[in-house]
Amino acid sequence: xxxxxxxxxxxxxxxxxxxxxxxxxxxxxxxxxxxxxxxxxxxxxxxxxxxxxxxxxxxxxxxxxxxxxxxxxxxxxxxxxxxxxxxxxxxxxxxxxxxxxxxxxxxxxxxxxxxxxxxxxxxxxxxxxxxxxxxxxxxxxxxxxxxxxxxxxxxxxxxxxxxxxxxxxxxxxxxxxxxxxxxxxxxxxxxxxxxxxxxxxxxxxxxxxxxxxxxxxxxxxxxxxxxxxxxxxx
Amino acid sequence: xxxxxxxxxxxxxxxxxxxxxxxxxxxxxxxxxxxxxxxxxxxxxxxxxxxxxxxxxxxxxxxxxxxxxxxxxxxxxxxxxxxxxxxxxxxxxxxxxxxxxxxxxxxxxxxxxxxxxxxxxxxxxxxxxxxxxxxxxxxxxxxxxxxxxxxxxxxxxxxxxxxxxxxxxxxxxxxxxxxxxxxxxxxxxxxxxxxxxxxxxxxxxxxxxxxxxxxxxxxxxxxxxxxxxxxxxxxxxxxxxxxxxxx
Numbered sequence: 001x002x003x004x005x006x007x008x009x010x011x012x013x014x015x016x017x018x019x020x021x022x023x024x025x026x027x028x029x030x031x032x033x034x035x036x037x038x039x040x041x042x043x044x045x046x047x048x049x050x051x052x053x054x055x056x057x058x059x060x061x062x063x064x065x066x067x068x069x070x071x072x073x074x075x076x077x078x079x080x081x082x083x084x085x086x087x088x089x090x091x092x093x094x095x096x097x098x099x100x101x102x103x104x105x106x107x108x109x110x111x112x113x114x115x116x117x118x119x120x121x122x123x124x125x126x127x128x129x130x131x132x133x134x135x136x137x138x139x140x141x142x143x144x145x146x147x148x149x150x151x152x153x154x155x156x157x158x159x160x161x162x163x164x165x166x167x168x169x170x171x172x173x174x175x176x177x178x179x180x181x182x183x184x185x186x187x188x189x190x191x192x193x194x195x196x197x198x199x200x201x202x203x204x205x206x207x208x209x210x211x212x213x214x215x216x217x218x219x220x221x222x223x224x225x226x227x228x229x230x231x232x233x234x
Numbered sequence: 235x236x237x238x239x240x241x242x243x244x245x246x247x248x249x250x251x252x253x254x255x256x257x258x259x260x261x262x263x264x265x266x267x268x269x270x271x272x273x274x275x276x277x278x279x280x281x282x283x284x285x286x287x288x289x290x291x292x293x294x295x296x297x298x299x300x301x302x303x304x305x306x307x308x309x310x311x312x313x314x315x316x317x318x319x320x321x322x323x324x325x326x327x328x329x330x331x332x333x334x335x336x337x338x339x340x341x342x343x344x345x346x347x348x349x350x351x352x353x354x355x356x357x358x359x360x361x362x363x364x365x366x367x368x369x370x371x372x373x374x375x376x377x378x379x380x381x382x383x384x385x386x387x388x389x390x391x392x393x394x395x396x397x398x399x400x401x402x403x404x405x406x407x408x409x410x411x412x413x414x415x416x417x418x419x420x421x422x423x424x425x426x427x428x429x430x431x432x433x434x435x436x437x438x439x440x441x442x443x444x445x446x447x448x449x450x451x452x453x454x455x456x457x458x459x460x461x462x463x464x465x466x467x468x469x470x471x472x473x474x475x476x477x478x479x480x481x
Contacts, residue, residue, distance in 0.1 A: 105363030114444030192396035
């Protein structure tokens with residue numbers, strides 16, 4: 001009865017938000033007296049997958065199909081559903097990012113699971129399965145109780161600090177059958193910005209607005225952000 | 235190509251957020267309701283552009299809401315669209331909203347379903363993906379550009395750290411954000427025409443909620459802004475280090 005985690009990796013390394021997510025799942029698993037199973041779609045290094053144990057993963061289910069190297073919401077949802085069935089899971093967690101927002105609703109609909117999108121707390125199990133999230137574009141919080149048997153949660157990245165401990169996860173292969181429909185969304189071109197700190201993973205953010213008067217003054221903020229090692233936002 | 239645009243009714247962005255009934259309900263008294271901006275400015279306008287270019291034969295608008303949503307639906311029809319459908323129920327559970335939309339849409343033969351990337355009240359961004367699963371369609375979220383030709387969609391979408399261009403055959407569900415279209419203002423002819431365009435009301439399918447908002451909370455009051463003179467940079471750096479602890 002594990003807690004299932006959808007992991008994301010880039011260039012062989014797991015993203016900071018994935019480490020945060022596995023750690024979040026570990027706290028839920030502790031409260032539910034169960035274990036954490038991290039799900040890794042696509043090519044990944046064995047040592048990196050084992051190292052997820054340091055943030056609380058007990059097991060890794062690796063679906064090594066090369067077609068999963070690019071996001072396919074349909075295929076990823078199938079992978080999560082297969083992992084949940086194998087583990088008898090009642091809780092599935094993803095990051096509240098473009099991947100999680102595409103995959104989590106599909107798997108929730110598939111499994112008839114209630115969902116909280118953008119959680120900023122661990123679930124309170126004393127009151128059912130109550131999770132806090134931002135609403136009204138950050139002007140308030142809502143406490144949402146998921147009442148279905150299976151529950152899906154997407155975690156707002158950068159909510160909790162990552163604290164690495166000891167431990168290695170056991171890695172197993174998971175076979176999932178796909179059909180052509182699962183990969184109907186085909187990538188034609190990718191445009192990635194390398195080097196810059198992604199906003200969702202930034203420890204520090206420099207934010208500018210109308211006070212800068214015009215784009216000709218933006219360079220000052222770029223210099224400040226580079227000096228502080230911060231991400232830039234507006 | 236037949237397009238369905240999902241429209242949500244939401245509180246105006248400048249609304250004061252107040253809760254009532256022991257913080258269990260959002261207080262709508264005095265609140266102006268509007269079309270969810272992502273649905274209006276991007277999903278709906280793009281659908282209308284596709285009709286104007288001849289790529290689409292019909293644009294239908296659908297809302298899950300009670301009768302008080304009808305003024306907002308008429309505002310959407312004032313921008314364009316051939317007819318609107320109101321599914322006569324209300325819910326803050328995205329599963330219920332998606333299930334109601336799916337129950338209506340599944341036998342109507344839509345080739346393309348467009349929605350906004352999220353609603354500005356609950357900020358879930360979930361209904362589009364759920365609807366796609368329920369209709370057994372593919373889903374492309376966070377589109378910044380949508381083109382349709384020969385039964386295939388070419389979509390630019392946001393991904394981690396950048397953007398990618400993907401293609402997918404119809405039928406398809408796409409959630410839209412900035413870049414998909416330019417917001418329009420309804421003209422007088424559109425406003426007059428909207429009064430008589432068909433607005434069908436359909437009964438909801440029996441759907442059980444899988445989640446429930448049990449309470450709300452307002453954030454703690456913000457402390458004031460501290461101003462520093464440009465001549466006093468040492469004091470600013472000290473405050474950033476010792477008080478804000480960000481450097």
